[in-house]
Amino acid sequence: xxxxxxxxxxxxxxxxGRRKITMLTAYDYPLAYLIERAGIDIILVGDSLANVxxxxxxxxxxxMLEMIHHAKAVTRAVKHSLVVGDMPYESYQLNSSQTVKNxxxxxxxxxxxxxKIEWFDxxxxxxxxxxxxxxxxxxxxxxxxxxADKLGGFxxxxxxxxxxxxxxRQAKALEEAGCFAVVLECIPDEIARIxxxxxxxxxxxxxxxxxxxxxxxxxxxxxGLFKGFSPKFAKRYVDLSGHISRALESYKNEVLxxxxxxxxxxxxxxxxxxxxxxxLANF
Ligand code: KIV
Numbered sequence: 683x684x685x686x687x688x689x690x691x692x693x694x695x696x697x698x699g700r701r702k703i704t705m706l707t708a709y710d711y712p713l714a715y716l717i718e719r720a721g722i723d724i725i726l727v728g729d730s731l732a733n734v735x736x737x738x739x740x741x742x743x744x745x746m747l748e749m750i751h752h753a754k755a756v757t758r759a760v761k762h763s764l765v766v767g768d769m770p771y772e773s774y775q776l777n778s779s780q781t782v783k784n785x786x787x788x789x790x791x792x793x794x795x796x797x798k799i800e801w802f803d804x805x806x807x808x809x810x811x812x813x814x815x816x817x818x819x820x821x822x823x824x825x826x827x828x829x830a831d832k833l834g835g836f837x838x839x840x841x842x843x844x845x846x847x848x849x850x851r852q853a854k855a856l857e858e859a860g861c862f863a864v865v866l867e868c869i870p871d872e873i874a875r876i877x878x879x880x881x882x883x884x885x886x887x888x889x890x891x892x893x894x895x896x897x898x899x900x901x902x903x904x905x906g907l908f909k910g911f912s913p914k915f916a917k918r919y920v921d922l923s924g925h926i927s928r929a930l931e932s933y934k935n936e937v938l939x940x941x942x943x944x945x946x947x948x949x950x951x952x953x954x955x956x957x958x959x960x961x962l963a964n965f
Contacts, residue, residue, distance in 0.1 A: 703896025753792035
């Protein structure tokens with residue numbers, strides 16, 4: 683196999699208008715390895731880690747410790763895809779020196795290539811500071827789970843003129859701040875199309891229809907591995923939960939029925955050696 687070169691932020695920018703950008707979430711080594719092998723452009727170590735892996739209620743419940751720990755596992759597996767670390771709640775909203783320090787941990791400790799931040803009052807200020815420190819930033823607007831309570835809950839955003847215009851303004855502001863891409867979450871198809879045309883950086887949609895420059899999904903949703911709430915846009919490509927459950931039950935039944943392990947799963951010594959040992963052990 684020829685060694686493929688690392689995808690850079692510059693490569694992602696150049697994909698706009700040429701071909702769709704693919705992005706998926708990963709939180710561990712084995713899935714990151716398979717996602718990269720499938721040829722996915724961007725791997726996001728999402729704070730959805732909270733819900734889908736750690737069994738927590740909200741993405742607000744994970745912190746830097748967990749995010750860095752999982753990001754390290756992902757980057758150990760990835761040579762080619764661009765890896766983006768999702769900055770957790772309150773790691774970039776509170777004070778600017780902390781914001782830059784936390785972003786730098788994703789790059790220096792976890793070996794990510796970029797960070798993602800969700801929209802909040804001073805999102806542009808935070809993006810500018812991180813970018814000034816030499817760290818590429820992906821923005822995230824629309825339904826921003828870390829501040830969903832301020833948006834009226836987990837609802838489609840940008841359905842009326844004022845709110846749609848606000849989203850267009852946010853996307854433009856993130857572009858001007860120097861972000862290299864922006865995630866559009868849960869917004870109408872038509873608004874995603876307008877934003878995608880209006881800005882020069884790529885848009886990556888999730889629940890934002892077909893017109894974004896790229897698409898992202900939570901990998902556990904597409905694999906049918908997450909049994910919690912699954913939104914309408916999360917297409918399930920396979921029911922891995924079903925496959926796993928059947929395999930686990932087969933294992934249990936074979937152990938109970940003395941059908942596992944069989945001789946081919948075991949280690950053996952000669953009958954002669956066994957006899958000697960039995961004699962010495964008074965067996
Ligand atoms: O954390 C996450 O998985 C995300 C995606 C939904 C974009 O932010």
